[in-house]
Amino acid sequence: MFKIIPDYYNNLPDAPKKSDIYYKFVEKSPEELDKEVEYDMDEEDRAWLNIINEKRTSENLDLVSMEHFELLMDRLEKESFFQAQSSGRETGAPIDEDAVCCICMDGECQNSNVILFCDMCNLAVHQLLYFNS
DSSP states (O other), X not given: OOOOOTTTGGGOOOOOOOOXXXXXXXXXXXXXXXXXXXXXXXXXXXXXXXXXXXXXHHTTOOOOOHHHHHHHHHHHHHHHHHHHHHHXXXXXXXXXXXXXXXXXXXXXXXXXXXXXXXXXXXXXXXHHHHHHO
């Protein structure tokens, strides 16, 4: 059971005004950004890490924690990006509109199965083939 209150939204008080500091965006320094880990593991990363940790266990090596994995992947991606920037080369090759999937050798794609490009090597693969491989 419910009751409709007439003019309910017309009688609501205005929200209190927030100070400018509430809305202020403070950009982080390069040192702060360097300390921040932006990489987030997904299910595939966890599966791969489990396989690697099983192998490391059999070799009597320390396990790699998820936190260390994320930190390492974050550093790898950032270093690769900065190296590409400092060398003057682009981070990826230009995208070819007539691209062909490197797995199925087909150039057709729909909105639900687009051709994806690797940011570093520009390898072209259908979305569904990439996620199912």
